[in-house]
Amino acid sequence: MDHEADSQRTDLMTITRFVLNEQSKYPESRGDFTILLNHIVLGCKFVCSSVNKAGLAKLIGLAGETNIQGEEQKKLDVLSNEVFVNALISSGRTCLLVSEEIEEAIFVSPSHRGKYIVVFDPLDGSSNIDCGVSIGTIFGIYMVKDESKVTIEDALQPGSNMLAAGYCMYGSSCTLVLGTENGVNGFTLDPSLGEFILTHPNIKIPRKGKIYSVNEGNARNWDEPTTKYVEKCKFPQDGLPPKSLRYIGSMVADIHRTLLYGGIFMYPADMKNPQGKLRLLYEVFPMSYLMEQAGGQAFTGKQRALDLVPNKLHERSPIFLGSHDEIEQMKELYAASKADGA
Numbered sequence: 001m002d003h004e005a006d007s008q009r010t011d012l013m014t015i016t017r018f019v020l021n022e023q024s025k026y027p028e029s030r031g032d033f034t035i036l037l038n039h040i041v042l043g044c045k046f047v048c049s050s051v052n053k054a055g056l057a058k059l060i061g062l063a064g065e066t067n068i069q070g071e072e073q074k075k076l077d078v079l080s081n082e083v084f085v086n087a088l089i090s091s092g093r094t095c096l097l098v099s100e101e102i103e104e105a106i107f108v109s110p111s112h113r114g115k116y117i118v119v120f121d122p123l124d125g126s127s128n129i130d131c132g133v134s135i136g137t138i139f140g141i142y143m144v145k146d147e148s149k150v151t152i153e154d155a156l157q158p159g160s161n162m163l164a165a166g167y168c169m170y171g172s173s174c175t176l177v178l179g180t181e182n183g184v185n186g187f188t189l190d191p192s193l194g195e196f197i198l199t200h201p202n203i204k205i206p207r208k209g210k211i212y213s214v215n216e217g218n219a220r221n222w223d224e225p226t227t228k229y230v231e232k233c234k235f236p237q238d239g240l241p242p243k244s245l246r247y248i249g250s251m252v253a254d255i256h257r258t259l260l261y262g263g264i265f266m267y268p269a270d271m272k273n274p275q276g277k278l279r280l281l282y283e284v285f286p287m288s289y290l291m292e293q294a295g296g297q298a299f300t301g302k303q304r305a306l307d308l309v310p311n312k313l314h315e316r317s318p319i320f321l322g323s324h325d326e327i328e329q330m331k332e333l334y335a336a337s338k339a340d341g342a
């Protein structure tokens with residue numbers, strides 16, 4: 001019996017075991033990241049069970065509050081936010097939290113403080129909650145520069161400083177996708193065990209894609225490169241078949257499909273939203289990190305998304321995420337329109 005091979009078998013690898021294996025690659029590690037992740041996993045399990053019984057537990061509908069984005073908060077937005085704030089603080093491994101649902105950053109009190117900064121969207125795809133369509137949670141993890149002097153600047157780091165990122169999709173099954181410098185892996189929750197099991201090891205996005213994903217309802221406000229790219233998807237000149245349009249309206253679900261099938265997801269800037277709609281810290285950066293770790297690209301229309309340095313906690317950014325070759329085409333269209341002085 002080859003014990004080494006057996007210990008690496010992935011067919012029954014829980015996320016906890018997986019992260020412990022990861023940790024063993026860093027002899028200096030004290031297990032802080034593992035503990036932090038275990039608390040994020042706990043939060044995902046809690047939100048997953050709440051989402052599953054939302055209709056029964058009267059968790060459908062509005063909470064009666066408005067968040068910093070001016071959006072009416074859903075009951076599940078508020079509940080998920082509380083769950084993750086509690087889970088992250090009680091991990092004892094965080095010092096600064098930024099949530100889509102809270103205007104100010106949370107500075108964790110010294111008694112509970114650790115070295116990690118977590119930026120998160122507790123419930124993504126809020127417009128799909130009440131109709132039971134896939135929604136999710138998005139998170140990104142940074143390291144603080146100096147644990148004894150935590151400042152708001154620590155939350156406004158470029159995306160390229162991110163250590164890890166992930167999302168949990170609450171859909172037909174509950175899937176947690178985690179990205180670290182060692183790659184992107186997907187875990188499916190087995191509700192009977194209450195365990196996330198590794199089901200999608202080492203996710204690599206296909207280099208090309210047959211799917212484009214965008215809210216075409218905004219088409220009349222799009223810039224020229226976006227309009228041209230979508231035109232090419234629908235009416236390809238090179239004898240290729242047209243691409244298929246898939247748009248769920250939950251970034252987590254649209255990105256999950258894009259990672260597995262290839263293609264492109266975009267929320268471009270337009271005349272109505274000159275900065276696009278999606279938030280840089282806890283939507284654009286984590287998904288860009290995952291996309292790059294999986295071999296894809298993340299482009300803003302002007303530059304590599306992860307090179308952006310945020311100025312504000314809740315700022316927005318246009319974003320094009322997906323297969324390497326699709327984003328290359330988008331870059332060429334923007335370069336051409338720039339050259340034309342558009």
Ligand SMILES: O=P(O)(O)OC[C@H]1O[C@](O)(COP(=O)(O)O)[C@@H](O)[C@@H]1O
Binds near residue numbers: 100121126
């Ligand atoms: O309805 P639109 O304008 O297409 O926007 C859909 C986008 O907005 C979002 O719902 C915004 O996220 P939240 O639900 O977390 O606010 C994304 O998940 C999604 O990609």
Ligand SMILES: [Mg+2]
Binds near residue numbers: 251
């Ligand atoms: Mg969101």
Ligand SMILES: [Mg+2]
Binds near residue numbers: 077100123124126
């Ligand atoms: Mg949200």
